[in-house]
Amino acid sequence: xxxxxxxxxxxxxxxxxxxxxxxxxxxxxxxxxxxxxxxxxxxxxxxxxxxxxxxxxxxxxxxxxxxxxxxxxxxxxxxxxxxxxxxxxxxxxxxxxxxxxxxxxxxxxxxxxxxxxxxxxxxxxxxxxxxxxxxxxxxxxxxxxxxxxxxxxxxxxxxxxxxxxxxxxxxxxxxxxxxxxxxxxxxxxxxxxxxxxxxxxxxxxxxxxxxxxxxxxxxxxxxxxxxxxxxxxxxxxxxxxxxxxxxxxxxxxxxxxxxxxxxxxxxxxxxxxxxxxxxxxxxxxxxxxxxxxxxxx
Numbered sequence: 001x002x003x004x005x006x007x008x009x010x011x012x013x014x015x016x017x018x019x020x021x022x023x024x025x026x027x028x029x030x031x032x033x034x035x036x037x038x039x040x041x042x043x044x045x046x047x048x049x050x051x052x053x054x055x056x057x058x059x060x061x062x063x064x065x066x067x068x069x070x071x072x073x074x075x076x077x078x079x080x081x082x083x084x085x086x087x088x089x090x091x092x093x094x095x096x097x098x099x100x101x102x103x104x105x106x107x108x109x110x111x112x113x114x115x116x117x118x119x120x121x122x123x124x125x126x127x128x129x130x131x132x133x134x135x136x137x138x139x140x141x142x143x144x145x146x147x148x149x150x151x152x153x154x155x156x157x158x159x160x161x162x163x164x165x166x167x168x169x170x171x172x173x174x175x176x177x178x179x180x181x182x183x184x185x186x187x188x189x190x191x192x193x194x195x196x197x198x199x200x201x202x203x204x205x206x207x208x209x210x211x212x213x214x215x216x217x218x219x220x221x222x223x224x225x226x227x228x229x230x231x232x233x234x235x236x237x238x239x240x241x242x243x244x245x246x247x248x249x250x251x252x253x254x255x256x257x258x259x260x261x262x263x264x265x266x267x268x269x270x271x272x273x274x275x276x277x278x279x280x281x282x283x284x285x286x287x288x289x290x291x292x293x294x295x296x297x
Contacts, residue, residue, distance in 0.1 A: 001013070003057075003103065005057075005098065005099050005100060005103050006098055006099050008059070008098070010057040010058060010059055010064070010100070011057070011058040011059070012055075012056075012057055012058075012103075012107070013054075013055075013056055013057075013058060014053055014054065014055045014056070014107075015050070015053045015054070016054060016056070017039075017043060017048050017052075017054060022056075022058070022063070023039070023040070023043065025058065025061065025062060025063040026039070026054060026056060026063045026066060027039055027040055028062075028063065029062075029063045029064070029066060029090060029092060030066075030088065030090065032092070033090040033092075034088075034090070037197075039193075041196055041197075042192070042193050042196055042197070045192070045196065047188075047189040047192045047193060047196070048189070049189050051070055051071045051189060051190075052068055052069070052070040052071075052189070052190075052297065053068065053069050053070075054066055054067075054068055054088075055067050055068075055069065055104050055107060055108055056104075057100050057103070057104065059095070062092070063092075064091065064092040064094075064095045064100065065090065065091040065092070065095060065100035065101060065103075065104060066088060066089070066090050066104070067086055067087075067088065067089050067101070067104045067105065067108060068086065068087045068088040068297055069084055069085075069086055069108050069112060070084070070085045070086075070087065070190065070297045071083075071084060071116075072084070072085060072184050072186075072187060072190075072295065073184065073185055073186050073187075074117075074118075074182065074183070074184055075182075075183040075184075075185065076181065076182050076183075076283050076289075077181075081117035081118065081281060082115075082116045082117050083116060083117060083118045083119070083120065083281075084108075084112050084116045084118070084119045084120075085119075085120055085121060085295075085296075085297050086105075086108065086119065086120070086121035086297075087121060087122070087296070087297030088297065089101060089121070089123075089127070101130070102133075105134050106134075109134065109277075113277070113279075113280070116280070117280060117281045118276060118277065118280045118281040118282070118283075119136075119276070119277040119280055120136075120274065120275060120276040120277065120291075121136070121274075121275050122272050122273065122274055122275075122296060123272075123273045123275055124271045124272065124273075125271050125273070128273055131275045132275075134277075135277055135278050135279060136275035136276065136277055136278065137275065137276060137278045137282075138273050138274065138275050139274055139275070139276055139282065139284040139285075140266050140267070140274075140284065141266075141267045141274055141284070141289065141290040141291070142255075142264040142265065142266060142267055142288035142289060142290055143251055143252065143253075143264065143265060143266075143267035143290055144251070144252045144255065144256050144262035144263065144264050145249055145250060145251040145252065145262060145263060145265070146249070146250060146261060146262045146263060147248060147249055147250075148222065148236075148239055148240060148243055148247060148248065148249060148250040149240060149243075149247075149248075150240060150241075150243040150244055150245050150246075150247050151237070151240035151241050151243075152241075153206065153208060153237075153240075153241030154206065154207055154208055154241075155204045155205065155206045155213075155241055155242060156204065156205050156207070157201075157203065157204055157205075158203045158204065158205050158212070160195055160196065160200055160203065165205075168205055168212065169192075169195065169203060169205075169212055170188060170192070172205075172210075172211065172212035172228035172229060173187075173188045173191050173192070173212070173228050174188055175228050175229055175230055176228065177226055177227050177228060177229075177254060177292070178229065178230070178231045178233075179227060179235045179254075179256055179257055179260060180226075180254045180255060180256065180257070180292065181255045181256060181257045181258065181289070182254065182255045182283070182289055182290070182291060182292065184291075184292055184295045187292075187294075187295050190294070190295050190296075190297060191226070191294045191295065193297075194214075194225075194293075194294045194296075195214070195294075199214050199216075199225065199294070202214055202215055202216045202225070204242060206238060206241055206242070208241075209229060209233040209237060209238050209241075210229060210230060210233070211227060211228065211229030211230075211233055211238050212227075212228045212229070213226075213227050213228075213238060213239075213242045214226050214227075214253075214294060215242050217243065217244055217246075217247060219246070220246050220247055220248040220249060221247070221248070221249045221250070221251060222239065222242065222243045222247050222249070222250045222251070223250075223251050223253065224239060224242065224250055224251070224252050224253060225253035225254075225293050225294050226253055226254055226292060226293070226294045227239075235256070235260060253290075253292065253293035253294065254290065254292040254293065255288075255289045255290050255292075264288045267290055274291075
């Protein structure tokens with residue numbers, strides 16, 4: 001579809017991820033904007049599905065602006081709702097400050113605002129004054145932590161390039177995290193994006209607990225991004241076996257259920273701010289929460 005923005009005609013396209021040429025041009029902009037980022041491997045392995053829709057503007061066959069909209073089913077306090085996360089917001093340098101992101105935001109909100117329960121996004125420092133113009137407000141996320149002692153046990157690093165290991169990972173992701181109070185069932189595709197792109201060296205299988213843990217140790221702290229297993233396991237057992245002998249503390253990349261004895265603190269991530277659309281649901285208003293880290297887009 002042709003559109004005119006401040007006197008310039010652009011080609012507006014959405015949901016074009018199966019078009020190899022347009023996907024290449026989108027990946028080129030992503031690589032230039034985010035230090036080599038590419039969605040091609042994610043697509044080739046079958047994880048870029050209709051749940052994530054690109055909305056983009058093209059000029060002379062070049063992708064010059066884009067926003068992704070990803071559909072999540074969120075369960076909190078036994079209620080399941082539909083949330084839309086906006087991500088990969090980018091504009092080519094020569095096209096910035098010309099209203100392209102504003103056009104895409106209007107189009108996405110026009111399409112989704114009345115068909116979902118909440119809209120949210122993560123913004124960098126440069127954009128914190130931009131999103132309030134569309135009705136978004138910044139909220140705090142809270143990360144939970146507690147002391148921990150390492151325990152001897154069997155764990156094996158998974159190699160997601162190996163078909164058998166990848167099958168184990170996907171099966172466990174589909175189980176979900178039984179310890180999380182904010183659950184996002186059906187998010188296998190987004191979790192796999194992180195496993196393919198940034199977490200491939202941090203994925204462990206614990207056969208005794210039939211669990212997969214995505215975790216990374218830094219100094220004496222274990223950052224557990226997520227745990228995927230059945231209902232019978234206990235998180236302390238899984239986390240203690242995942243930790244090494246130097247570990248004294250575990251921080252979670254998800255919000256634990258109330259009975260797990262973790263303490264919250266405001267979570268500050270460099271150059272990252274969470275915004276939610278004010279007129280929709282805001283579960284952060286009265287609760288100390290974070291969205292699962294492996295469900296960020």
